[in-house]
Amino acid sequence: xxxxxxxxxxxxxxxxxxxxxxxxxxxxxxxxxxxxxxxxxxxxxxxxxxxxxxxxxxxxxxxxxxxxxxxxxxxxxxxxxxxxxxxxxxxxxxxxxxxxxxxxxxxxxxxxxxxxxxxxxxxxxxxxxxxxxxxxxxxxxxxxxxxxxxxxxxxxxxxxxxxxxxxxxxxxxxxxxxxxxxxxxxxxxxxxxxxxxxxxxxxxxxxxxxxxxxxxxxxxxxxxxxxxxxxxx
Amino acid sequence: xxxxxxxxxxxxxxxxxxxxxxxxxxxxxxxxxxxxxxxxxxxxxxxxxxxxxxxxxxxxxxxxxxxxxxxxxxxxxxxxxxxxxxxxxxxxxxxxxxxxxxxxxxxxxxxxxxxxxxxxxxxxxxxxxxxxxxxxxxxxxxxxxxxxxxxxxxxxxxxxxxxxxxxxxxxxxxxxxxxxxxxxxxxxxxxxxxxxxxxxxxxxxxxxxxxxxxxxxxxxxxxxxxxxxxxxxxxxxxxxxxxx
Ligand SMILES: Nc1ncnc2c1ncn2[C@@H]1O[C@H](COP(=O)(O)OP(=O)(O)O)[C@@H](O)[C@H]1O
Ligand SMILES: [Mg+2]
Numbered sequence: 001x002x003x004x005x006x007x008x009x010x011x012x013x014x015x016x017x018x019x020x021x022x023x024x025x026x027x028x029x030x031x032x033x034x035x036x037x038x039x040x041x042x043x044x045x046x047x048x049x050x051x052x053x054x055x056x057x058x059x060x061x062x063x064x065x066x067x068x069x070x071x072x073x074x075x076x077x078x079x080x081x082x083x084x085x086x087x088x089x090x091x092x093x094x095x096x097x098x099x100x101x102x103x104x105x106x107x108x109x110x111x112x113x114x115x116x117x118x119x120x121x122x123x124x125x126x127x128x129x130x131x132x133x134x135x136x137x138x139x140x141x142x143x144x145x146x147x148x149x150x151x152x153x154x155x156x157x158x159x160x161x162x163x164x165x166x167x168x169x170x171x172x173x174x175x176x177x178x179x180x181x182x183x184x185x186x187x188x189x190x191x192x193x194x195x196x197x198x199x200x201x202x203x204x205x206x207x208x209x210x211x212x213x214x215x216x217x218x219x220x221x222x223x224x225x226x227x228x229x230x231x232x233x
Numbered sequence: 234x235x236x237x238x239x240x241x242x243x244x245x246x247x248x249x250x251x252x253x254x255x256x257x258x259x260x261x262x263x264x265x266x267x268x269x270x271x272x273x274x275x276x277x278x279x280x281x282x283x284x285x286x287x288x289x290x291x292x293x294x295x296x297x298x299x300x301x302x303x304x305x306x307x308x309x310x311x312x313x314x315x316x317x318x319x320x321x322x323x324x325x326x327x328x329x330x331x332x333x334x335x336x337x338x339x340x341x342x343x344x345x346x347x348x349x350x351x352x353x354x355x356x357x358x359x360x361x362x363x364x365x366x367x368x369x370x371x372x373x374x375x376x377x378x379x380x381x382x383x384x385x386x387x388x389x390x391x392x393x394x395x396x397x398x399x400x401x402x403x404x405x406x407x408x409x410x411x412x413x414x415x416x417x418x419x420x421x422x423x424x425x426x427x428x429x430x431x432x433x434x435x436x437x438x439x440x441x442x443x444x445x446x447x448x449x450x451x452x453x454x455x456x457x458x459x460x461x462x463x464x465x466x467x468x469x470x471x472x473x474x475x476x477x
Pocket of ligand 1: 248251271272273274275276277278279280
């Protein structure tokens with residue numbers, strides 16, 4: 001049923017967008033980009049997690065001046081577009097003598113913003129732990145630190161697993177912005193490879209790699225949410 | 234032997250504009266079993282929560298084991314006060330054994346081995362030796378509350394506070410918890426119990442305190458309170474709770 005002309009055009013689409021030879025040639029470049037992307041993403045996710053937890057605790061329990069600093073931080077860094085923050089860190093901070101590598105700038109921008117979002121997630125998680133848990137810990141005489149580490153946080157962390165995973169997916173996606181400051185991440189390497197090969201296959205491959213890495217996490221969030229819904233209140 | 238372990242003098246507590254406690258005077262001797270009764274909203278919970286400072290009073294003084302508590306004072310003496318809650322408040326992410334052993338390890342400085350040994354002994358005492366490895370959600374309400382009692386006992390407190398320990402239980406489980414409390418009463422530990430179980434009050438209390446409207450209206454030995462109540466509010470309260 002397929003005419004020769006049609007078969008030819010299908011072939012040529014494949015040759016253009018998923019050219020095997022180009023793919024094999026540029027794969028090493030893409031993989032080195034992937035390594036950078038994963039390193040950047042994991043760094044930002046870990047720093048954002050720690051920073052977010054500290055911010056949430058300060059926002060909930062610190063005395064007023066410090067608490068207000070946390071509130072202001074969270075609001076500011078949830079308002080600023082990451083791309084703008086990244087450009088400011090990379091191109092503006094050198095004017096005050098702070099020169100970061102492209103990795104340093106990207107990791108800072110992503111962590112600073114992720115910490116702000118994580119802080120709000122942790123706060124909601126801590127506030128979702130029933131009041132009776134705090135009271136039982138007080139009644140036992142646990143110190144504020146022990147109350148948090150032994151009683152409240154283990155329960156809060158369980159509650160925040162789905163939203164924290166969602167946030168981590170966003171951080172991973174936003175790593176692609178780092179190509180703007182010349183970081184050799186997956187997207188940057190794919191663009192480079194496309195120019196070299198004069199063929200868009202590397203870009204398509206990069207897109208597929210992003211999807212392959214992130215889709216399991218997206219699925220996982222779905223599973224978490226379903227499980228929470230089943231367990232109900 | 235009979236020095237007061239709890240002394241409340243002229244204690245007042247307000248929530249915003251609403252005054253929940255008015256000039257409460259109450260002292261509890263070492264080893265005494267005091268049962269607090271009264272209609273819902275009369276301030277019973279607030280009173281015992283002031284004793285261990287889950288609520289901070291804003292008038293008068295509370296002395297526990299010779300030390301004044303509240304208003305920024307150190308909480309050290311409060312580790313001598315244990316509490317059992319209406320809704321159990323067990324830690325859901327820990328096994329029953331851990332629930333009981335946690336306080337002794339974190340507050341008393343016991344090793345986990347020593348604390349778990351103590352926990353096993355206490356769980357046996359409340360009839361739950363075989364449930365130690367389970368999580369609270371796997372237990373019935375009555376069992377959970379007995380774990381709550383074991384958890385409080387593990388701190389070897391001088392005073393045990395109970396806030397309606399059987400009110401959240403299905404009727405068939407009330408007895409097993411009251412039995413444990415009655416056994417406990419014989420061991421010489423001081424107990425302050427808020428409850429609607431008049432049978433328990435009659436049988437176990439050394440003294441019954443009746444509250445209404447945030448005040449202590451009448452107090453005395455159970456015989457007097459139940460057989461010859463003087464205040465009309467106490468009479469109508471008893472009529473209401475004993476009529477069914
Ligand atoms: N945290 C609170 N905030 C405001 N009002 C409260 C609070 N706790 C208790 N109250 C009020 O104080 C009164 C006494 O409450 P409570 O001590 O719980 O009574 P009881 O235990 O005798 O039922 C009630 O009117 C209640 O609404
Ligand atoms: Mg109450």
